[in-house]
Amino acid sequence: MSSKITIFYIGATGYIGGSVLQAILAHPKADTFEVTALVRNETKAKAIEKALGIKTVLGSLEDDALLTEYSEKADVVFQNASANAFDATKAILAGLKQRFDKTGKKPLFFHTWGIAVLVDNALGEYLSPTVTSDYDLDTIDKLPKTIINSRVDKLLVEADADGYATTFIIAPAIIYGRPRGPLFDGPAPISALVTGVVTKWAAAAARKGRPGIIGKGANAWGYVHIDDNADAYCRLFDAALFGSAQVSHGREGYFWIEATEHTAYEVHKVIGEALVALGVIGEAEPASLTADEQVKFYGSEEYAAFFAANTRSKGDRLRKELGWAPKHTAQKEFIKDIKEDTEVAAKALKA
Known part of the structure; x- marks a missing residue:
């Protein structure tokens, strides 16, 4: 039986997802990872395989059966493709539960949400005095269900509470800066x-x-630079997978990422x-x-x-729990x- 840590990665060709994936593959223990990335077409699959040397599977967030199948095989799932794909999240969680029921081991689920859940109705007229910390769970709980907040986060919180997965809800601010590395700079670059x-x-x-x-x-x-954003994900991944630090998850597992x-x-x-x-x-x-x-x-x-x-x-959890400093x-x-x-x-x- 393989001793590899299996990772099912969704969003590998994206601006956020591609940069985070490259950073994960630069981890000191990356030789113990077996990564399979979900991609939409053969062209992108070949580009990723050539640039990063990982496996790919063709599909999309609409392929519920495929999402469940590959999530069941995974020790770790990254979903960096869509903040509010409700049905896809349910399909992923179904696979993670099947894995837990078979192995007794809780897989990790890192979901990229969106800081846009905090939007107000300023219409550009004023600077709001309200700055919401990711420790402010009361405010987070009361966020209204809107087109940019489908309550995907609640599915993850419930899964963690039910004990079959360890979940993390990550909400970056506006990301800027040019992503670099083999995925973006190679002969067949991903133009994210x-x-x-x-x-x-x-x-x-x-x-x-x-x-x-x-x-x-x-x-x-x-705002947060693309490299600082990737570093934040990696710190969280390392702490959750290898226990390098005590890290919040589930009900307390909201992580804002912001620098300026x-x-x-x-x-x-x-x-x-x-x-x-x-x-x-x-x-x-x-x-x-x-x-x-x-x-x-x-x-x-x-x-x-x-x-x-x-x-x-205000991303207080990353700073206080993981020592992240942009x-x-x-x-x-x-x-x-x-x-x-x-x-x-x-x-x-x-x-």
């Missing part, structure tokens, strides 16, 4: 960066001719400056979008309001990285 939030805003600015904000752009979100905080106006202004320097637009100063422009650039007023909200969070916190570095993200987006627009 163009899916980042910053690149979406850059594309909208290019279409408008200047950055567009909702209201005053006074609302703020947390910036208003919408500040970030759009930096994007504007980068696009002006590239000759893509002629005006760097953000302007308020009309209701029609909000629909044009965001798809709907509701989606625009999502980015015009405050989501002020390295990318300097304002100058933040501006440099946002401008680099914008340059990548500008190149994608021309392609």
Whole structure:
């Protein structure tokens, strides 16, 4: 019988998932891991296999039977593909329960949720005084069920309480920075960066001719560099799997990831400056979008309001339980990285 630690990884081709997977494979004990990644097509499967040397299986979050089958085989499941895939989460948990019933060992389930569950209705008009810690379970429990909060987290909390899986609910802030490594820099790279939030805003600015904000752009979100985000996941993974530290899970297993905080106006202004320097637009100063422009650039007023909200969070658990300390916190570095993200987006627009 194999002594390998089996990992079923969902979201390997994504901006978050790909960078975290590379970091997991750089773990000192990675030679004991047997990773199988779920991918949608043969092209991506071949790219991942060539870049990382892991196994792949073709499928999607809609393939409930497949999710259950491969979760049952896994000591560890990472779900980095969708924050609120309710049916997929149930299918994964069904597989983990089957594994526990057969082996008596509790598998680990790391689920990427979304800090957007904290959104308010600021519409860009003000900076909220409320900053929610991941220790504030009373507030987390009272978060309303909405389109961006399907209560997937409650499924994980219940599974942990039922004793057949150890679960972790991870909610990163807005992630920025270019992911690097064999998955992104090789001969057949996964182009995950163009899916980042910053690149979406850059594309909208290019279409408008200047950055567009909702209201005053006074609302703020947390931000975390792609490398600091991956480090946070790895620390949590290491503590949970190898016992390097006592770590919360289940009911207490919410982990926010944030390093700095910036208003919408500040970030759009930096994007504007980068696009002006590239000759893509002629005006760097953000302007308020009309209701029609909000629909044009965001798809709907509701989606625009999502980015015009405050989501002020504090990741206390990572800092206090795992000693995590983000390295990318300097304002100058933040501006440099946002401008680099914008340059990548500008190149994608021309392609």
